[in-house]
Amino acid sequence: MAGNLLVNIAWTHVTTRVRQTLVGMAGVAMGVGFTIMMAGLMEGSQIDFLRQLVDTMPHVTVQDERRAAPVQPADREYGAVQMSNVANVNNRPGIRHPESMMASLRSWLPGDVAPSVRTTAIIDHGGRVGITLIGIDPRLEVRVSKLASQMREGQVGDLQRAPNAVIIGLALADKLAIKTGDTVSLVAGQGTQVSSTVVGVFRSGLKRVDEGQIYATLGTAQVMMGQSGIINELRVRLNNPLIADTIAKRVEGQIGYKSVSWQEANSDLLSSFAVRDFIVLTVMGAMLLTSSFATYNIISTITNEKRQDIAIMKSLGMRETSVRSIFIMEAAMIGLVGMIAGWAIGYALCFGWSQITIYNTLTGTNVPISIYYSPLHYIVAGGISLLCCTGAAFFPARKATRVHPVEIIRGAS
Amino acid sequence: MSEIALQAVGLVRRIEGAVSHTLVNGIDLAVNKGEFVAITGPSGSGKSSLLYLLGLLDAPTDGEVIICGQPTSKLSEDDRAHVRLTKCGFVFQFHFLLPEFTSLENVLLPMRAEGKMSEKDMLARGLDLLGSLGLKDHAQKRPNQLSGGQRQRVAIARALSNRPEIIVADEPTGALDTSSTEQVFGILREIADQGRTVVVVTHDPALATRADRRLHIVDGKIAQTFEGQKLAPEPAVAAPTDQ
Ligand SMILES: Nc1ncnc2c1ncn2[C@@H]1O[C@H](COP(=O)(O)OP(=O)(O)OP(=O)(O)O)[C@@H](O)[C@H]1O
Ligand SMILES: [Mg+2]
Numbered sequence: 001m002a003g004n005l006l007v008n009i010a011w012t013h014v015t016t017r018v019r020q021t022l023v024g025m026a027g028v029a030m031g032v033g034f035t036i037m038m039a040g041l042m043e044g045s046q047i048d049f050l051r052q053l054v055d056t057m058p059h060v061t062v063q064d065e066r067r068a069a070p071v072q073p074a075d076r077e078y079g080a081v082q083m084s085n086v087a088n089v090n091n092r093p094g095i096r097h098p099e100s101m102m103a104s105l106r107s108w109l110p111g112d113v114a115p116s117v118r119t120t121a122i123i124d125h126g127g128r129v130g131i132t133l134i135g136i137d138p139r140l141e142v143r144v145s146k147l148a149s150q151m152r153e154g155q156v157g158d159l160q161r162a163p164n165a166v167i168i169g170l171a172l173a174d175k176l177a178i179k180t181g182d183t184v185s186l187v188a189g190q191g192t193q194v195s196s197t198v199v200g201v202f203r204s205g206l207k208r209v210d211e212g213q214i215y216a217t218l219g220t221a222q223v224m225m226g227q228s229g230i231i232n233e234l235r236v237r238l239n240n241p242l243i244a245d246t247i248a249k250r251v252e253g254q255i256g257y258k259s260v261s262w263q264e265a266n267s268d269l270l271s272s273f274a275v276r277d278f279i280v281l282t283v284m285g286a287m288l289l290t291s292s293f294a295t296y297n298i299i300s301t302i303t304n305e306k307r308q309d310i311a312i313m314k315s316l317g318m319r320e321t322s323v324r325s326i327f328i329m330e331a332a333m334i335g336l337v338g339m340i341a342g343w344a345i346g347y348a349l350c351f352g353w354s355q356i357t358i359y360n361t362l363t364g365t366n367v368p369i370s371i372y373y374s375p376l377h378y379i380v381a382g383g384i385s386l387l388c389c390t391g392a393a394f395f396p397a398r399k400a401t402r403v404h405p406v407e408i409i410r411g412a413s
Numbered sequence: 414m415s416e417i418a419l420q421a422v423g424l425v426r427r428i429e430g431a432v433s434h435t436l437v438n439g440i441d442l443a444v445n446k447g448e449f450v451a452i453t454g455p456s457g458s459g460k461s462s463l464l465y466l467l468g469l470l471d472a473p474t475d476g477e478v479i480i481c482g483q484p485t486s487k488l489s490e491d492d493r494a495h496v497r498l499t500k501c502g503f504v505f506q507f508h509f510l511l512p513e514f515t516s517l518e519n520v521l522l523p524m525r526a527e528g529k530m531s532e533k534d535m536l537a538r539g540l541d542l543l544g545s546l547g548l549k550d551h552a553q554k555r556p557n558q559l560s561g562g563q564r565q566r567v568a569i570a571r572a573l574s575n576r577p578e579i580i581v582a583d584e585p586t587g588a589l590d591t592s593s594t595e596q597v598f599g600i601l602r603e604i605a606d607q608g609r610t611v612v613v614v615t616h617d618p619a620l621a622t623r624a625d626r627r628l629h630i631v632d633g634k635i636a637q638t639f640e641g642q643k644l645a646p647e648p649a650v651a652a653p654t655d656q
Contacts, residue, residue: 016513315497316522318526
């Protein structure tokens, strides 16, 4: 059967019902538009946050630990005997031969690696706050972290200017009223106490980092740990942070030390994102579904009004499926135009949002709302909406075209 | 000479329900190619019901309708639709034109639905048909811009568009004035004279005399058949309208 006849009839039906058609299109357009906006906003904020996270954290951290608890001396000595309640011997052994290990990693790693010493201490300046002290090599650090660009006062290199110099986070500085140049006291767990000079202040944007992490040289950190020469962390920065999981596995396979990707380190956060994604996707799906109700209504109305025409077409010898397809095409036409209008609305809304600035707790500044523009949003929102529209038309169309022409013809005569 | 175009064998149409009703009660009928048959009978006697069966719009409870030698009782709904599209043109009392389309588009509809001809040939045939029915100037008008008689002629043109062997018409002049009625019957007569088979239901016995044969139906059965001398030849038929 000639398809363009069906298209022609469908087109005539929708164009002779301008108001209804426009309402249907508006429904679809709204659904598609708001879905695109939501997707752009949601992914925008998420990407923004992840970027912050990825900028602040090492992409892969190699630690001087094994995934499984080390085999204990008692087990080695008395292999045949089942031991229980034996306290594990688990001192921090440090990473062996860090220099050669880094050299070998650098040979294939798509990024760079730097050594660090991670320990805990208490900073004392009027008040006392427990912090994580990270000993770094200022020259190598710039290659593996954004610390240099996060400096608000001083520079990373200033760590070598004064003995026991430290760089602290802005939030901590505010909390303890510390200014650059001040002298603070650092106390380690086993009692070691040094007094050190604050040579810089950084701001990463992540509260827990800005409040609880300070940087010193490798040497200072080793003194605080009481283990000179120890390196207990290698920090890797990748050109592409998204492959950190794969790289971490490979590194761990190669050198045996526990290697944690930033994704693994933030798995709680990422899984909360997944929940959020699921909720938002559900809402968007419901929105698209609801927007197709208008189409359902219109096709129901048209098929009702057109009962006689349906009977005529069937009595003339058009197949039931052909007659049905007319009404499905009408829904598709409404859906298609609505979808394109929805794309425009979605883009306009996204653009509108991106013009608004809000206070960002991460950076502490007013920044434009970040919107992620992706063709995928448009394709998926449009596609689902089209599916919903044609699906919504299917049932009334099937019901109406099933009718026996004789019933209608008798009724009309 | 007498090639059978349309045949009914033991045709029964019953409606089952709380009150069962037999609309058509055992009709045997053979209509020759080029024959013009009129069906008359009291209201409710089952004329329309018979016509729907003959035109494959409805399926019989029992019996068989044979169109151009092809039995139809075993055909699928789609195949029956195709027979309607290609072999059987329907004209109803009410014109049943699609309201959004022009006369020409309505006439083109069955041709487009079949999709065998080129658009150019379809257009030529559509205009030709409308012209032959005196509607040359009304091709671009929509049904609500036409008179009742004009609409009915458009409906006839549409029924003819796929060159069907058989034309069935259910009181095609029921809603028309005398002169339009006269015109429509003249056209149907002409169609039969050109070799098509025409079956018409009418209430008007005078008009029925213009047919080759008249079947009188009572209670779903053929009660009487008038043929030959009972139906006066053409010139005599014109007489009543001259009065
Ligand atoms: N769906 C139905 N259910 C029950 N009875 C029906 C149904 N359709 C038609 N009838 C009855 O069948 C009988 C025949 O109807 P039909 O329309 O064939 O009569 P007709 O001869 O065409 O009458 P008219 O001259 O008034 O058009 C009528 O008595 C009618 O009431
Ligand atoms: Mg009738």
